[in-house]
Amino acid sequence: MEKKKEDFIPLLGINNKIIGFEKKEKIHKKGLLHSAVSVFIFNEKSKKDENKLLMLQKRSSEKYHSSLLWANTCCSHPKKHESVLTAAHRCLIEEMGFDCFLEKKFCFTYYELLNNGLIENELDHVFVGYYAYSPVINSKEVNNWKWITLKKLRKDIQLDPNSYTIWLKIIINNYLKKLI
Numbered sequence: 001m002e003k004k005k006e007d008f009i010p011l012l013g014i015n016n017k018i019i020g021f022e023k024k025e026k027i028h029k030k031g032l033l034h035s036a037v038s039v040f041i042f043n044e045k046s047k048k049d050e051n052k053l054l055m056l057q058k059r060s061s062e063k064y065h066s067s068l069l070w071a072n073t074c075c076s077h078p079k080k081h082e083s084v085l086t087a088a089h090r091c092l093i094e095e096m097g098f099d100c101f102l103e104k105k106f107c108f109t110y111y112e113l114l115n116n117g118l119i120e121n122e123l124d125h126v127f128v129g130y131y132a133y134s135p136v137i138n139s140k141e142v143n144n145w146k147w148i149t150l151k152k153l154r155k156d157i158q159l160d161p162n163s164y165t166i167w168l169k170i171i172i173n174n175y176l177k178k179l180i
Contacts, residue, residue, distance in 0.1 A: 009077040010035045016109075016123050021080045028065065031111070031119030034077065037088040038167060039102065039127045040179055041073040043147060048180055050151035055135065057095065058144040059165070065118050068143060071165040084125040092129075096145070097136030102127040106178045112166045124167060128179060150176065 012033045013019035027034050043053035055073045059066055076091035078084050085102065093099050107125045114120060137145055148156075150172070157164055157172055171179070 007077070008080045010080070012123055024077060025064065028114075028118040028120065031121045033109075033121045033123065035084060036075065036077050036122040036124045036167075037084050037091065037127065038075045038124050038171065039073045039088050039092050039129065040171075041092075041096075041100070041129050041131050042180075043132055044130070050154070050176075050180075051149050052180055053147040054150055054153060055096075055131070056146055056148055056153070056168075057137070057142045058146075060139065060141050060143050062140055065114050065116055066165045069165045070163055071168050072171070074141075075165075075167065085127070088125070088127045095138050095141040097138065098131060098133070100129040100131045102129045106175060108170075108175065110167065110170055112170075114166070120166060122167070124171075126171065126175070126179070150180065 007024060008021035009024055009027065010018045011020045011022050011027070012035060022032065041055040056070050057073060058070050059068060061067050074091045074095040076087055078087035085104065088102050089099055105126050105128050107123055109123050110120065112120045135145055154172060157169055161169060
């Protein structure tokens, strides 16, 4: 089995300026502040309410954290010398097998201990796009996918929070109005 080359991702300092680069696993073990991207793909541009359909992915069992949890359409980290927009497009293509126009909506910082001892300490850049077709998922990255209304997603997160990634729960519970 070919060993996957480790990517170095941006470490952030004061005012979220890049202060260096480190391996992803080390960043999550030490809880270092770093850059991330979260992409939300909606089915319809016209709807401005909670009945809008969102494409979710269930993370692969091969992911070293948050495996087999439902997440937004895709999420990743920028690689060394890669912009957050380029990283958002790359992860959409790599994980879901398509690309579309993406608009940056907002960013936020969060710090959370994960149940496996890893730490998320991210400045997450959130992008929104629109796509009306089925993805062609990369099974090494994605276990499953589905369309779900935001209304149903909010209810599901309340009923079964352990089935969802921490960042998806934070975004849906705190920043939903910025997404739609």
